[in-house]
Amino acid sequence: MAADSIATPSAPRDFTMFTTSWCPFCSSLKRALDSAGTPYTEVDVEQDADAAAFVESVNGGNRVVPTVLYSDASTATNPDAGSVKAKLDELAG
Numbered sequence: 497m498a499a500d501s502i503a504t505p506s507a508p509r510d511f512t513m514f515t516t517s518w519c520p521f522c523s524s525l526k527r528a529l530d531s532a533g534t535p536y537t538e539v540d541v542e543q544d545a546d547a548a549a550f551v552e553s554v555n556g557g558n559r560v561v562p563t564v565l566y567s568d569a570s571t572a573t574n575p576d577a578g579s580v581k582a583k584l585d586e587l588a589g
Contacts, residue, residue, distance in 0.1 A: 502546065502547065502550040502565065504565060504566075504567060504569045505537070505565065505566065505567045506567060507567060508567050508584070508587040508588045508589070509535075509567075509584050509587065509588055510535075510536075510537070510567055511536055511537070511564055511565060511566050511567065511580070511584065512536070512537045512538075512539060512564070512565045513525070513526070513529075513536045513537070513538050513539070513562050513563075513564050513565075514538075514539050514540075514541050514547055514550070514551045514561055514562060514563045514564075514565070515538055515539070515540055515541070515561050515562050516540060516541060516542050516561050517540060517542070519561050519562065521561070521562055521574055522561050522562045525562050525575070525576070525577060525580075526538070528576070528577035529577055529580065532577060532581070534577070534580070534581065534584070541559060541561060550565075551563045554571045554573075555573055560573050560574065561574075562574060562575070564580060566583055566584075566587060567587055568587060570583075
């Protein structure tokens with residue numbers, strides 16, 4: 497899968513979170529989302545070169561994690577759990 501073909505989630509409340517295993521911001525966001533019962537798809541950019549390229553493409557060439565991809569194809573870089581929930585609520589209409 498090429499960076500330009502990363503699958504955008506189709507359901508309004510679905511999203512993909514691009515992470516690394518060692519990132520404290522990723523761990524914090526995952527803990528908060530898990531605590532709130534918010535499901536997500538996680539992709540480790542160190543294990544998936546296409547995902548890494550996608551993250552770089554939406555962050556000015558930088559591999560910044562966590563980066564979140566929503567069903568409307570918008571992204572957020574290092575969002576907090578409240579921002580993610582607000583965006584999901586907006587998308588669910």
